[in-house]
Amino acid sequence: MRNNQVASAYRNLQQQICNALETADGSAVFKTDHWEKEIGHGFTMVLAEGDAIEKAAVNFSAVGGQVSNRMRKALHIDDGEDYFATGISSIIHPNNPHVPITHMNVRYFQLSSGKAWFGGGIDLTPHFVDREEARWFHQQLKAVCDRFDLSFYREYKVWADDYFYLPHREETRGVGGIFFDHQDGAAEANFKKFFGFTQALAEAYPKMYIELMNRSRRRSFSEQEKQWQYLRRGRYVEFNLLYDRGTKFGLESNGRTESIFLSMPPMASWTYDFQPEKGSREEETLNQLKKGIDWING
Numbered sequence: 001m002r003n004n005q006v007a008s009a010y011r012n013l014q015q016q017i018c019n020a021l022e023t024a025d026g027s028a029v030f031k032t033d034h035w036e037k038e039i040g041h042g043f044t045m046v047l048a049e050g051d052a053i054e055k056a057a058v059n060f061s062a063v064g065g066q067v068s069n070r071m072r073k074a075l076h077i078d079d080g081e082d083y084f085a086t087g088i089s090s091i092i093h094p095n096n097p098h099v100p101i102t103h104m105n106v107r108y109f110q111l112s113s114g115k116a117w118f119g120g121g122i123d124l125t126p127h128f129v130d131r132e133e134a135r136w137f138h139q140q141l142k143a144v145c146d147r148f149d150l151s152f153y154r155e156y157k158v159w160a161d162d163y164f165y166l167p168h169r170e171e172t173r174g175v176g177g178i179f180f181d182h183q184d185g186a187a188e189a190n191f192k193k194f195f196g197f198t199q200a201l202a203e204a205y206p207k208m209y210i211e212l213m214n215r216s217r218r219r220s221f222s223e224q225e226k227q228w229q230y231l232r233r234g235r236y237v238e239f240n241l242l243y244d245r246g247t248k249f250g251l252e253s254n255g256r257t258e259s260i261f262l263s264m265p266p267m268a269s270w271t272y273d274f275q276p277e278k279g280s281r282e283e284e285t286l287n288q289l290k291k292g293i294d295w296i297n298g
Contacts, residue, residue, distance in 0.1 A: 125174030
């Protein structure tokens with residue numbers, strides 16, 4: 001069955017990601033929490049207080065049950081009485097403010113009506129935007145996308161700009177990446193294509209992050225820069241609580257609360273009416289949190 005095939009592959013990828021991050025950090029190890037509820041089960045894996053990583057979480061779940069009215073409304077489901085969903089979600093919050101936050105999610109959703117779809121994405125949230133770093137990150141994502149469809153990067157990059165956006169702040173969450181959802185996985189050809197694509201993204205994710213992490217993990221920083229990191233984490237929290245689809249689905253489907261809020265940073269702050277100094281890196285970063293930036297060619 002496709003359910004078992006996808007869930008098994010995603011669970012293996014979760015373990016691969018954790019092994020790669022543990023090795024790269026070189027200090028802390030992931031703790032595994034295998035949970036079970038009436039809707040299914042999952043493995044929540046968390047690394048804390050590492051050498052380079054302050055908190056990393058990689059969550060796998062495989063759940064199913066009856067489609068509730070709240071789920072129909074939240075996920076725009078118009079048919080099918082029962083559902084199955086499986087996926088991996090990950091977040092990494094570094095110690096050093098010169099190292100970016102990153103997020104990855106891949107997921108598969110299937111209805112008893114026969115409809116099925118894939119979704120996911122990867123994005124980068126620097127505390128200080130570095131254009132060369134952003135260019136390299138987007139080049140890596142485009143290379144993965146191009147292996148499956150030359151239109152993917154162009155379309156999914158725009159989708160990410162629109163999705164990872166804080167309208168009340170009029171700023172993007174970071175330098176974006178790719179995002180996609182409800183990509184048809186019912187037809188056999190589409191299933192193979194998107195199943196392969198989501199696996200390739202999950203495989204590339206730790207490699208990309210480890211490269212970026214190692215570039216700046218030993219870089220010195222000031223207390224002012226650390227406070228700015230906390231402020232930017234606050235923006236991250238705002239997005240995840242207000243707009244993140246994974247958070248909404250987890251809550252609407254009666255998922256496991258501790259696993260749903262894995263993405264939250266260990267420390268964040270909100271400063272009233274913060275105004276960066278003119279000409280500072282903080283001001284420069286805010287000026288680049290815009291939709292539509294061509295990070296590769298710009």
